[in-house]
Amino acid sequence: DVKVTQSSRYLVKRTGEKVFLECVQDMDHENMFWYRQDPGLGLRLIYFSYDVKMKEKGDIPEGYSVSREKKERFSLILESASTNQTSMYLCASSHQRNTQYFGPGTRLTVL
Amino acid sequence: AQKITQTQPGMFVQEKEAVTLDCTYDTSDQSYGLFWYKQPSSGEMIFLIYQGSYDEQNATEGRYSLNFQKARKSANLVISASQLGDSAMYFCAMRGSAGNTPLVFGKGTRLSVIA
Numbered sequence: 586d587v588k589v590t591q592s593s594r595y596l597v598k599r600t601g602e603k604v605f606l607e608c609v610q611d612m613d614h615e616n617m618f619w620y621r622q623d624p625g626l627g628l629r630l631i632y633f634s635y636d637v638k639m640k641e642k643g644d645i646p647e648g649y650s651v652s653r654e655k656k657e658r659f660s661l662i663l664e665s666a667s668t669n670q671t672s673m674y675l676c677a678s679s680h681q682r683n684t685q686y687f688g689p690g691t692r693l694t695v696l
Numbered sequence: 697a698q699k700i701t702q703t704q705p706g707m708f709v710q711e712k713e714a715v716t717l718d719c720t721y722d723t724s725d726q727s728y729g730l731f732w733y734k735q736p737s738s739g740e741m742i743f744l745i746y747q748g749s750y751d752e753q754n755a756t757e758g759r760y761s762l763n764f765q766k767a768r769k770s771a772n773l774v775i776s777a778s779q780l781g782d783s784a785m786y787f788c789a790m791r792g793s794a795g796n797t798p799l800v801f802g803k804g805t806r807l808s809v810i811a
Binding site: 616684 | 733742
């Protein structure tokens with residue numbers, strides 16, 4: 586079974602803090618994705634990566650950066666967290682053009 | 697560019713009844729894939745079913761089937777014999793033909809199964 590794990594299920598941070606969200610997959614997938622999910626807006630793509638050290642901007646990259654130093658790990662970084670980044674963050678991975686498999690999600694609250 | 701439209705924000709269904717969740721898509725690609733995911737209140741997105749644009753048969757996975765009508769650009773999810781555990785958000789998604797492009801998701805339909 587594909588397994589995608591995320592470092593935290595719930596996270597509370599303060600405005601201005603640097604926040605790291607970690608995602609690890611164990612299926613040797615090339616592609617990894619970060620989405621945020623907000624009520625009424627569905628899933629919006631923040632960044633994705635199709636190889637180690639490669640990254641592509643999604644629909645809403647502003648205020649975020651990513652890092653992919655190893656194939657299995659894709660990190661989302663909030664350089665200076667703001668209250669409008671309070672959201673559910675979902676990581677996913679896929680092999681080439683196949684099905685995306687998701688992690689359990691991280692509910693981030695920025696106070 | 698791809699676009700997914702789910703017009704039903706919420707639906708109710710009686711336990712043991714069948715329910716259809718609507719999904720229409722827009723793309724100029726000839727080769728594409730369509731997906732359905734389930735998201736229970738716990739938050740995890742669970743893959744349910746996949747349909748390729750060149751698949752001749754409608755996809756089926758247990759109680760889930762995908763009613764694929766290519767000419768109408770629709771890919772409706774049919775859940776048979778609904779169970780209380782089917783209560784969740786359901787998302788339709790698609791991927792085009794170009795490289796490793798991410799999925800494009802609809803805004804989802806919230807399904808509530810009533811005992």
